[in-house]
Amino acid sequence: MVDVTLICPIYNSEDYIAETIRSLNEQNYKSFIVYFIDDGSSDNTVNVIKNTKKDFEYEIFFQNHAGAPAARNLGIKHVNTKYVYLFDSDDLLKPDTLEILVSTIRKENSDIVLGNMDIIGQEGTKSNVRYYDDPLITAMHWIPTPGVHLLKSSLIKENDILFSNIKISQDLNYFLKYLSYCKKISFVDEPIYSYRIVDGSISRKYNSNIKDIVKSLEEAEKFYPDKGKVFTDIKLIHYYSQFSKFLYMKTFDERCEIYVFFINQILSIKCFNCKQFFSKSTTILKCIAKFFLLFLSKWK
Numbered sequence: 001m002v003d004v005t006l007i008c009p010i011y012n013s014e015d016y017i018a019e020t021i022r023s024l025n026e027q028n029y030k031s032f033i034v035y036f037i038d039d040g041s042s043d044n045t046v047n048v049i050k051n052t053k054k055d056f057e058y059e060i061f062f063q064n065h066a067g068a069p070a071a072r073n074l075g076i077k078h079v080n081t082k083y084v085y086l087f088d089s090d091d092l093l094k095p096d097t098l099e100i101l102v103s104t105i106r107k108e109n110s111d112i113v114l115g116n117m118d119i120i121g122q123e124g125t126k127s128n129v130r131y132y133d134d135p136l137i138t139a140m141h142w143i144p145t146p147g148v149h150l151l152k153s154s155l156i157k158e159n160d161i162l163f164s165n166i167k168i169s170q171d172l173n174y175f176l177k178y179l180s181y182c183k184k185i186s187f188v189d190e191p192i193y194s195y196r197i198v199d200g201s202i203s204r205k206y207n208s209n210i211k212d213i214v215k216s217l218e219e220a221e222k223f224y225p226d227k228g229k230v231f232t233d234i235k236l237i238h239y240y241s242q243f244s245k246f247l248y249m250k251t252f253d254e255r256c257e258i259y260v261f262f263i264n265q266i267l268s269i270k271c272f273n274c275k276q277f278f279s280k281s282t283t284i285l286k287c288i289a290k291f292f293l294l295f296l297s298k299w300k
Contacts, residue, residue: 002057004032004083004098005153007075009068010049011039016090016196018052023194025055029098032085033057035075040065045089069163069170072146076156084153086146092120092194093147101150104186111182113150114142115192135185136227140234144175147193155181167209169216172238180223206248211261213242229272233279239265240283244290252298259294263287 006024010017024034034056038046046060061074072086083102087093097115104113132138142148155161159181163174179185217238221231243262249255266284271277 001081002031002033003081004029004085004102004150005075005079005081006032006034006085006087007037007072007079008034008087008089009037009039009071009075010041010045010089011065011068011071012041012043012045013089014041014044014048017045017048020089020092021049021052021054023092023094025053026095027056027093027098028096029102030056031102032098033059033081035078036060036089037071037075038062039067039071069165069174072174073162076162079153079156081153084151084156086149086151087193088146088196090196091147092196094192094194097147097192098150100188100190100192104188105150105152108184108186110184110186111152111155112139112178113186113188114139115148115188116190117143117145117148117193117195118191120194120196131187135187136179136182137230138187139179139182139185140176140230141237142175144172145193145195146171147195149175151178164216164219166216166219167212169213169238173216173220176217176220176234177223180220206245207250208254208257210242210245210258213238214265228270229276232269232271232276235269236266236276236279236283239269240286243287246290247293247297255294255297259287259291 036049036058038060040063049060061078063071063074076084083105085098085101100115101113104110130138130141132141155178161174161178161181163170166173217231217235221228224230239262243258243266246255246258249258263284266280266287269280271280
């Protein structure tokens with residue numbers, strides 16, 4: 001029996017999936033199975049998978065188009081291995097990705113291992129390495145891209161941790177919910193994953209759905225009844241990140257809507273100490289400083 005289940009949602013991924021499969025073939029660690037979850041693809045993705053040489057066990061599951069979160073949930077329900085690794089069909093694993101993650105989680109007896117990633121098409125590494133005294137706080141500030149962490153299936157099954165039906169930040173929401181059950185968190189500094197930013201992908205299109213970040217974080221916050229104050233910093237980071245996308249909205253009215261919405265959300269964040277109050281004040285000033293850009297965008 002293999003040790004790790006890799007869950008990969010696929011949707012019209014014919015341009016990239018063969019390269020992804022090759023990166024799986026090159027894994028130094030061989031005790032894994034891949035679940036490809038087809039999310040109603042209308043292209044040749046499934047045939048590419050079937051016809052590409054594979055040096056590993058795999059299964060293909062099918063569902064009507066329902067999005068990556070539903071696809072990941074379908075894969076999770078079929079897992080019967082000790083560990084779970086989530087990744088995307090257009091990204092690449094490094095040859096030692098699974099070897100590093102599995103050896104670390106075993107050696108340190110942890111509930112999750114977090115690593116770094118490269119951005120395909122850009123130079124250098126997207127570094128997550130900013131350590132706080134509390135490992136949980138460090139982890140909560142980590143980029144929640146699925147391919148940078150290894151999870152324990154027992155923790156998922158025992159607590160019924162599934163992806164929620166939200167429009168954006170599904171990975172962040174799931175990541176934060178899973179972290180709430182972790183007693184031991186481990187980190188590796190080196191990049192273990194190569195993340196591809198695809199022009200035209202969902203992650204590069206912005207509309208009013210970005211307001212769902214509020215729902216995403218508020219739902220995850222319920223998993224931390226005694227640690228609500230840690231979400232002040234998380235909200236400030238992610239609300240401002242979504243606020244900064246207002247200039248990418250199609251119409252001036254939409255840009256105004258997003259601008260006002262996120263300033264109000266930031267104003268409503270509760271602070272528990274002077275440092276958080278200073279961070280909140282600084283974030284508000286950064287928002288106000290961008291009002292001139294909003295004004296100019298009227299003639300965009």
